[in-house]
Amino acid sequence: MPKLGMEPIRKAALVNATIAEIGRTGNLDVTVSQIAKRAGMSSALAHHYFGGKETMFLAAMRHVLTLYGAEVGGALAMAVGHEARLHAVVRASFGPANFRREVVGAWLNFYVMAQTMPEARRLLGVYQRRLRSNLMHDLRPLVGVRAARVSETLAALIDGVYLRQALSPASPDGAAAIALVLDALTIELAPGVAR
C-alpha cells in the first residue's frame, strides 16, 4: 500500500483538515484524531508527520497567511495607481478565497493562539506589519502625514469586519464587506478632509 512521496500530500491534507475542523467547531478544542480522520488517516500518522498538535496548528496558520499574502500580492501586481492598489488590498482581503466561513473561524482562533504561542504571535505580527506597509505605501502619496492614522484605521476596520463575521449566522458577504471598507476609505481620501 505505501506509495512513496506521501509526505507532502499527507501534510497538505492535514493542514486543510486542521483549518476545516477549527472552522467547523469554531474553537481550538479539536482533537488530533478528528483532524486525522478528516484527512483520511490515523492519528498516529499525523503525529508522525508533524510531531505534535501545536506544530499542526502553526502549519495551518502559516498556510492561511500564505494564501492571504498570495491573494493580496496577485491583486497588487495588476493594480495601477495608488488608489487602485488600496482597493486591490481591500478586495483581496475579502475575496472568496479568504473570506469564507471556515477561514474566518480559523482566523479568530489564530488570535487566540497568539495569546499563548510565541510563534503564532510572530506570524500574526508579520501579517499586520505587511498589511500596514502595503497601506502606508499608497496612502502616503495620497494623504501625507495622515497615512499612519488612516492605515491603522483601515487595518482595524478590516479585522473588525472579520471579527463580526465570525459571529454572524449569515454566510460571509464579501461584496458588502468590500463596499463598507472602500466607502470608509473613499471618505478618508475625500479632498476636504486633509485638514
Added chain:
Amino acid sequence: MPKLGMEPIRKAALVNATIAEIGRTGNLDVTVSQIAKRAGMSSALAHHYFGGKETMFLAAMRHVLTLYGAEVGGALAMAVGHEARLHAVVRASFGPANFRREVVGAWLNFYVMAQTMPEARRLLGVYQRRLRSNLMHDLRPLVGVRAARVSETLAALIDGVYLRQALSPASPDGAAAIALVLDALTIELAPGVAR
C-alpha cells in the same frame, strides 16, 4: 466556619476569578480548579454554586457585558447633543474599566465561546444590537440615510481596535484608541461627505 449568606460573595469572587484567569492565559483552557483557587475556595464549591464550567463562563461574560453597558449608559446620561452622545459611547468603550488587558483578552474569548454556546452568542448579539441602536439614534439626525452604514463602520472599527489590542504586547492605551475612532467619526460627519 460556615458564615451564612456566602452565595453572592462567592459567586462574585468566582466571576472575577474567571475573567482574570481567562485574561491571564488568553484562552479558554482554564480549569475550574484554577478559577476556584484564585477565588480562594475548592473546586467543588465552584461546582456547587454554578453547576458547571459553562455556567461560570456565561456568568463572567454577563458581568463584563453589564459593566460595559453601565459605563456606556452612564456616559450617555450626561451627554447633551447628538455628536456629544456619539463621543460618549466611544469614550466609554475604551474607558479604563473596559479597555484593560484582562478584559480585552476575555472579550476575544467571548467571541470564541459564541461559536459554540448559543447563550454566549445571544449575549454578544444583545451587545451588538445595543451598540448599533445607540449609534443609529444619534447618527440619523446627523447623516440621515448614511446612518446605517456609518454605525456599522464604527462598530466594526471599535471591535477591530479591541482585537488588535489583544495581540499587542503593549498595555492598552485608551486615549489613543479613542483618538483613532473619534477621528474616523469626525471625518464621517464632515459636511462635504453627505453625498
Added chain:
DNA sequence: TTTTTTGTTGATTGACGAGTCAATTAACTT
C-alpha cells in the same frame, strides 16, 4: 535476494480535568 527506508496503524500509556458524593462544621430555628 537481502537489507534498508518509508508509510502506516491498532493498541497502550500517562496525565489531566469535569463533575459527583459522602462527610463535616457551624450557624439559624423552634
Added chain:
DNA sequence: AAGTTAATTGACTCGTCAATCAACAAAAAA
C-alpha cells in the same frame, strides 16, 4: 436540645486525549 439548613472540602469516578510504541507492509537500494 434537637432538628434543619447552608457552607465547605477531600477523595473519587469516569472520560478524554496527546503522545508513544511495537509491529507490519511495500517499495527502493544493495
